[in-house]
Structure formats: C-alpha cells, structure tokens
Amino acid sequence: MLVLKLRRRWYGLDVTQGTLKVGNRYTLYTLEDKVRSTKIPKITAIPYGTYPVDLTWSPKFQKLMPIIQNVPGFEGIRIHKGNTPDDTEGCLLVGSKMREGIILESKKAFDKLINTIREAKDKEEPIVIKITDEREKLIVIGLLGVIGIAAIIWLLNK
Numbered sequence: 001m002l003v004l005k006l007r008r009r010w011y012g013l014d015v016t017q018g019t020l021k022v023g024n025r026y027t028l029y030t031l032e033d034k035v036r037s038t039k040i041p042k043i044t045a046i047p048y049g050t051y052p053v054d055l056t057w058s059p060k061f062q063k064l065m066p067i068i069q070n071v072p073g074f075e076g077i078r079i080h081k082g083n084t085p086d087d088t089e090g091c092l093l094v095g096s097k098m099r100e101g102i103i104l105e106s107k108k109a110f111d112k113l114i115n116t117i118r119e120a121k122d123k124e125e126p127i128v129i130k131i132t133d134e135r136e137k138l139i140v141i142g143l144l145g146v147i148g149i150a151a152i153i154w155l156l157n158k
Contacts, residue, residue: 002120029098
C-alpha cells in the first residue's frame, strides 16, 4: 500500500501549507485553500480524513491525474501543479520548495509524485492519502508539558 501522509502545518488567511510524506521515500510541500469547518467548492481545503487516491483522466487538464476520492459531498479533487492559492480551486498542490503562501518547483514535485503513484498502480497497490493537522499534535504535546511542569511543582512543594 502506498500511503501519502499530508500534515497541515502552516495556516494563513487564505492558504494552508503542509508536508506530504510519500510512503517512506520522500517528502514534498503542499498548498491548499483555507481550512473551514464546512467544505465550500473551490475555496476550502479537503476535510481531514483518509481517502483513496487513483489515477483518472482529467477533462480539464487533458491527461491522467491523481484524484482524491470519496470526499464527502465533493468530486474531482485533484493533486496537481500550481504555486499560489489562486491555482488550487479546492485541490491539493505539491512543490519541492516552499515559501510563505506559495510553493515552488511544482512541476518537478508533481512529476516525481505521479511516477510514484504510477508505480504503485502498476503493482496494483492500494493508494490512500491521510490528512492530519499537525497543530493537534502540538496541542497535545503542549498539554503534556503543562501537566509535567505542574507535577514537578507539586512534587517540589510536597
């Protein structure tokens, strides 16, 4: 199974950026629209969760493209090239480099990713994308730190 792990890490006013770990092979940068509690077509990031990925013909791009399937209430969410929030239209962009609010070397990253997905498809491996929020982990780590400090203070005052 090929697992794509998208970890959202940086949040702007109209953009969400993260990392996409492709199996145990390499990591790319990602750019999506803003995360909202309800997905609005073309202006909202993909909801958190695990979704199957396939390669299908894209009428818009006129070629085989990765598609994220079974997103509740939405169809046609692709992984594709692009650099800015204007390029996403609700899809996931990949790049080899990142700056605040943009990703760079998107073609290079996309070509690498699609070759990896094609290899998995040729081997008939299932492909999934797991989308998580890195902030959730940071909040838990922060809470554990606060609890640890409170325990130390309690022990010192005992």
